[in-house]
Amino acid sequence: MYNRLLNITGQSSIFLFGPRGTGKTSWVKSSYPDAIYFDLLEASTYKNFLANPGRLEDLIPDSYSGFVILDEVQRVPQLLNEVHRLIEGKKIMFILTGSSPRKLRRGGHNLLAGRALLNHMYPLTAPEMGSDFNLKQALQFGMLPQAQGVEGKKYLSSYVQVYLDQEVQQEGLVRRLDDFARFLEVASLSQGQILNIVNVAREAMVSRATAIGYFRILQELLIGYFLPPFTKRAKRRLVTHPKFYYFDTGVYQTIRPMGPYDTQREVGGVVLETLVFQQIKALNDLFSWNYQLYYFRTATGVEVDFVLYGERGIVGIEVKLSDHVNETMIKNLKNFGKDYPEAKLYLVYTGKQKMYFGSVTAVPVEEFLLEMDKWV
Helix, strand or coil, rough: CCCCCCCCCCEEEEEEECCCCCCCCHHHHCCCCCEEEECCHHHHHHHHHHHHHHHHCCCCCCCCCCCCEECHHHHHCCCCHHHHHHHHHCCEEEEEEECHHHHHHHCCCCHHHHHHEEEECCCCCCCHHHHHCCHHHHHHHHHHHHHHHHCCHHHHHHHHHHHHHHHHHHCCCCCHHHHHHHHHHHHHHCCCCCCCCHHHHHHHHHHHHHHHHHHHHHHHCCEEEEEEHHHHHHHHCCCCCCCEECCHHHHHHHHCCCCCCHHHHHHHHHHHHEEEEEHHHHHHHHHCCCCCEEEEEEEEEEEEEEEEECCCCCEEEECCCCCCCCCCHHHHHHHHHHCCCCCEEEEEEECCCCCEECCEEEHHHHHHHHHHHHHH
């Protein structure tokens, strides 16, 4: 098991949200082995609390001073009322894990009004894996912990099916699972692209409103992200639609259908970009860099894959599946630098040598991911 980069002090109750399979359960069990633990995916526990959430207090000794863990708490949102009362009345500390805050918020629950600190768990990051990080493996099977073994492909196929069955169908999130399954495939063809909802809806054979609702479900289940365009101090006419990404390269490749005209290299560029994005997003949160994440694209086609903007400054990052660097690859970064001269500019590529092209630094992708704090 890898040491996870979670900034949790142990002095207060916490929410720990993250997609299934990111390692929440393993982490809480190993970090708090003496805690009182309830697994709400276990049928009898789920039914017991669903019938009477008030039973929670009866299962905690009066003298208990450790943590109480409620794993997948979103399955019984009514438990939050009891948790709130026990935090206030008995000063009990809770760790509340979940694969999505969606059901809690939609049920009118306020996530305990700040009485539990909000944390997120992501797929593994390169710094967490250290010397075990393997770029080829990460691109092919993603960074979910259980996808790192020899059965990675089989696990990912099962993972997607579990989400369809347990998170989507059993929770009644969609009326027609076949429509949603078809939408997932169509959405995967928009990975890393500027999103055109109308086109996605047409190809998925659903209404525009349904497609918007499906994208919202992906966001709320934490398995899909929108990346907005960067428009701060814009001097040119910019594209205004967001980009879309599935949260993990392995999950993305499992969902995406490969047609006869798809080349592995063409898909590989999107996969590399996805890996860099998921690592930036995770490490930005875990290290509290507090950047806001964007992409940049002008109406004339000048594009930078990722822009990080915050108190630490501005960072522009272009990702290329190439072992070599030429002037064409860094042209967009240099154009971006003309509009934002204070920005740090990086070309992240699959070569082995760090190189400098004026204001642009070309960094091998493995070095960038393992030592991102040095660059951003």
